[in-house]
Every structure is written in structure tokens, then in C-alpha cells.
Amino acid sequence: MKKNKAKWEEVAESLSSHISKDNSCMKILELSYNYLPMHLKPCFLYFVAFEEDREIPVQKLISLWVAEGFVQTVEQKNSNAVSYGYLIDLISRGLVQVGKRRSNGGVKTCYVHDLLHEMCLTIAEKDNFMKVIQE
Known part of the structure; x- marks a missing residue:
């Protein structure tokens, strides 16, 4: 096969759709969700509010988490710092991917893999x- 970007994207899309139809694969992915601490579950499921394959600005995401009431207050920490900690926890568990980083090394944008997005949609x-509601 030629090293053509469009062809490889087609292969990746075909592979993703094949894997998503494989129920055993989804069951394995769901284990990652099932073992999340309760305070992280709604934060992870909230990724269905965003389009698949889109990088999400972290500031927007954590502001929405706070507005939705997902963030538990912790002594001497503001809600944005707690929310950012939640995001870092989801990233360290491999459920959320870093899109872009800030100059100081912090996370600027993030996203979830297609299969994890589909799993979030199913669970949500x-x-x-x-x-x-999709168009």
C-alpha cells in the first residue's frame, strides 16, 4: 500500500469501527470506567458533550465541570485547581489524552480517543x- 495519508486514515477508521462493534473490547474498556473513583465518573462522562475528534480547551472543560457541580471543594484549593487535578488524574489513567501543552508544561487542550468517546456515549x-442529539 502506498504511504498515502488518506489511505491510512481510511484503514484507521475501518479498524476503529471494527473494534467498536466487538463487544468484548468495549467490556474491557468499561472496566477502566467502572474502577474510577465516584468523583471522576461524571467528569469523564462529560466528554460526550463535545464532538468526537475535537481538542477541548482545558479552561473551558474545567469551568463546565465546576458549573455542573462535579467538583468537590477541598480546603485551601480553589475549584479550578481541584478540577485540573481531576483532569490530570484522568490523563494519568489513560482515559484522556493531552492535545497541546502550555509553555509551562501544563495541559492546554485534551481529548478522548474515539472508542472511549463511544463508550462514554453508551454509558451516559x-x-x-x-x-x-446528533444532526
């Missing part, structure tokens, strides 16, 4: 967390 709808 099953648990009545959020219903996504």
Missing part, C-alpha cells in the same frame, strides 16, 4: 447522565 445514555 444508559445511566441517563446525558442524551446526545
Whole structure:
């Protein structure tokens, strides 16, 4: 096969759709969600509010988490710092990917993999967390 970007993107898309149809793969991914601490579960599921394959500005994401009431207050820490800690925890667990970094090394944008986004969508709808209406 030629080293053509469009062809490799087609292969990746085909592979993702094949894997997502494989229920055993989704069951394995769901284990990562099931073992999350309770305070991180709504934060992770909130990624369904964003389009698949889009980098999400971290400041926007953590502001939304705070507005939704997902952030538990911790002594001597503001809610943005706690939210950022939640995000770092999700990143360290491999559920969220870093898109871009700030000059100081902090996370500027993030995203979730297609398969994890699909899993979030399934769980969010099953648990009545959020219903996504697609065009």
C-alpha cells in the first residue's frame, strides 16, 4: 500500500469501527470506567458533550465541570485547581489524552480517543447522565 495519508486514515477508521462493534473490547474498556473513583465518573462522562475528534480547551472543560457541580471543594484549593487535578488524574489513567501543552508544561487542550468517546456515549445514555442529539 502506498504511504498515502488518506489511505491510512481510511484503514484507521475501518479498524476503529471494527473494534467498536466487538463487544468484548468495549467490556474491557468499561472496566477502566467502572474502577474510577465516584468523583471522576461524571467528569469523564462529560466528554460526550463535545464532538468526537475535537481538542477541548482545558479552561473551558474545567469551568463546565465546576458549573455542573462535579467538583468537590477541598480546603485551601480553589475549584479550578481541584478540577485540573481531576483532569490530570484522568490523563494519568489513560482515559484522556493531552492535545497541546502550555509553555509551562501544563495541559492546554485534551481529548478522548474515539472508542472511549463511544463508550462514554453508551454509558451516559444508559445511566441517563446525558442524551446526545446528533444532526
